[in-house]
Amino acid sequence: MKKPFVYVDNSATTKVSDSCFNAMLPYFKEKFGNPSSIYSIAHDAKLAVETARKKAADAIGALPEEIFFTSCGTESDNWAIKSGARLAMKKGKNHIITTNFEHHAVLHACQSLEEAGFEVTYLPVDSEGMITPEQVEEAITDKTALVTIMYANNEIGTILPISEIGAICKKKNVLFHTDAVQAVGHVEIDVHEQNIDMLSLSGHKICAPKGVGLLYVKKGVRLPNLLDGGAQERGLRGGTENVAYIVGLGQALEDASKDIYDRNKRLEYFRNKLTDGVLSKVPKVRVNGSLKHRLAGSVNFSFEGVEGESILLLLDGYGICASSGSACTSGSLDPSHVLLAIGLPHEIAHGSLRISLCDENTEEEIDYIIETIPKVISRLREMSPIWNE
Amino acid sequence: MAMEYSEKVMDHFMNPRNVGEIEDADGVGEVGNAKCGDIMKMYLKIEDDIIKDVKFKTFGCGSAIATSSIATEMIKGKHIEEAAKLTNKAVVEALEGLPKVKVHCSVLAEQAIKAALSDYYKRNGIDPEPILGKIPPAESCHIHD
Numbered sequence: 001m002k003k004p005f006v007y008v009d010n011s012a013t014t015k016v017s018d019s020c021f022n023a024m025l026p027y028f029k030e031k032f033g034n035p036s037s038i039y040s041i042a043h044d045a046k047l048a049v050e051t052a053r054k055k056a057a058d059a060i061g062a063l064p065e066e067i068f069f070t071s072c073g074t075e076s077d078n079w080a081i082k083s084g085a086r087l088a089m090k091k092g093k094n095h096i097i098t099t100n101f102e103h104h105a106v107l108h109a110c111q112s113l114e115e116a117g118f119e120v121t122y123l124p125v126d127s128e129g130m131i132t133p134e135q136v137e138e139a140i141t142d143k144t145a146l147v148t149i150m151y152a153n154n155e156i157g158t159i160l161p162i163s164e165i166g167a168i169c170k171k172k173n174v175l176f177h178t179d180a181v182q183a184v185g186h187v188e189i190d191v192h193e194q195n196i197d198m199l200s201l202s203g204h205k206i207c208a209p210k211g212v213g214l215l216y217v218k219k220g221v222r223l224p225n226l227l228d229g230g231a232q233e234r235g236l237r238g239g240t241e242n243v244a245y246i247v248g249l250g251q252a253l254e255d256a257s258k259d260i261y262d263r264n265k266r267l268e269y270f271r272n273k274l275t276d277g278v279l280s281k282v283p284k285v286r287v288n289g290s291l292k293h294r295l296a297g298s299v300n301f302s303f304e305g306v307e308g309e310s311i312l313l314l315l316d317g318y319g320i321c322a323s324s325g326s327a328c329t330s331g332s333l334d335p336s337h338v339l340l341a342i343g344l345p346h347e348i349a350h351g352s353l354r355i356s357l358c359d360e361n362t363e364e365e366i367d368y369i370i371e372t373i374p375k376v377i378s379r380l381r382e383m384s385p386i387w388n389e
Numbered sequence: 390m391a392m393e394y395s396e397k398v399m400d401h402f403m404n405p406r407n408v409g410e411i412e413d414a415d416g417v418g419e420v421g422n423a424k425c426g427d428i429m430k431m432y433l434k435i436e437d438d439i440i441k442d443v444k445f446k447t448f449g450c451g452s453a454i455a456t457s458s459i460a461t462e463m464i465k466g467k468h469i470e471e472a473a474k475l476t477n478k479a480v481v482e483a484l485e486g487l488p489k490v491k492v493h494c495s496v497l498a499e500q501a502i503k504a505a506l507s508d509y510y511k512r513n514g515i516d517p518e519p520i521l522g523k524i525p526p527a528e529s530c531h532i533h534d
């Protein structure tokens with residue numbers, strides 16, 4: 001029998017979709033011109049970039065001139081936060097508000113600003129992995145330059161009250177950035193309606209390739225340049241456009257923003273079946289993060305008495321690809337900052353397992369995972385000196 | 390898994406040798422702690438200073454399980470004085486290498502054996518320190534090489 005291959009680590013990255021792949025192909029060997037040149041293959045490339053910009057804008061309720069293509073989500077986050085801080089500094093502001101469970105792209109950008117003299121408030125999330133709009137409101141002072149809060153968390157999948165936070169930032173006249181890398185395709189985003197000033201996206205979480213992303217910057221926000229250079233991206237980010245990948249991102253965003261409701265219904269059904277299956281078959285397991293406000297395809301378990309990397313290795317033996325927030329998988333001595341932020345003790349955080357689904361997953365795969373996880377966990381528990389039934 | 394684990398590590402992780410407990414063990418040692426994500430517990434059955442049987446239980450990552458497993462193989466049937474000389478380096482070599490960030494697991498394996506031997510010596514009224522040296526307390530996670 002052929003070994004099954006079940007990919008359920010879509011919060012880490014996704015497979016490029018056929019639709020995206022096919023859209024990209026002509027821009028490698030046929031329409032490979034530089035969009036800044038004059039002849040027709042160059043014009044085709046230019047047109048393709050602008051079409052992608054329009055598709056990206058439509059997907060999040062923005063104007064095309066508010067979309068700036070970047071090389072990844074990390075770049076978008078860094079640009080928004082560091083340039084946003086520089087912008088506010090001119091107005092004598094030096095305070096940034098974020099949360100303590102952001103992606104490292106945001107956390108480390110904030111830390112580098114701290115070293116440069118900024119003051120950063122890291123709002124603590126509660127045990128459900130949520131923050132309240134009131135927490136944000138209370139933290140804003142007349143020195144606050146920027147609020148940067150993720151739309152959805154990459155590890156535990158919780159979705160934060162972005163519209164409410166946007167309204168508060170608007171009222172207080174503070175710049176508001178959100179890292180929506182994990183949210184896009186799962187929540188309806190309308191940046192204008194939601195009073196979002198800047199928003200980061202990444203291609204590889206939505207079936208476009210790795211190495212392309214975008215930053216939406218609201219018209220009127222005069223964000224300092226990221227890359228001084230040519231006139232590309234309205235002169236804010238010089239560098240010849242990554243045409244094929246930009247086309248891919250545009251296509252993926254168009255696909256992702258379609259049928260969100262139906263996608264979520266399907267993923268939720270699978271996710272709930274998986275969650276219920278695991279909870280009913282395995283003792284001493286918990287689900288991390290709010291069950292109510294969460295991405296449809298994402299679930300994060302903690303199994304007592306076992307360690308995450310071991311779980312992943314055994315699952316890999318069964319052809320299942322997932323991830324964990326244990327120290328061993330993060331390559332550091334501590335388990336994931338997200339799991340610690342929601343108050344998990346280290347030993348519980350070490351035993352975490354994240355499963356994140358996509359459109360391609362089937363009910364058979366879900367059944368296979370439900371069947372496999374109990375085997376893996378009991379095998380490791382039999383070996384564990386801290387497990388006793 | 391793609392990780393930089395050798396085939397030998399994967400073999401010992403997938404098919405660990407000597408897993409379990411020994412009820413009437415002559416020496417038991419436990420090192421590491423749950424906070425760090427690694428705990429190793431070793432059980433020794435000793436007759437005439439020879440390790441007749443050894444079993445382990447480990448909570449930890451793939452290399453923690455693999456180092457425990459191979460360490461038990463390396464001391465089974467050996468004289469206790471020889472077992473006391475097992476180094477983490479020998480464990481790493483026997484496993485055909487470990488990723489650098491995982492070397493501390495081999496240190497833990499060495500210490501687990503020493504802790505079990507130490508328990509055996511103590512039970513027999515022998516001061517283990519001159520023989521085994523000091524076994525560092527386990528509460529720190531920072532035991533990288």
Ligand SMILES: Cc1ncc(COP(=O)(O)O)c(C=O)c1O
Nearest residue numbers: 072073074103105154181182202
């Ligand atoms: C929430 C979040 N922000 C930012 C990123 C970084 O995106 P990229 O890998 O494109 O740099 C990721 C992906 O790992 C993410 O999950």
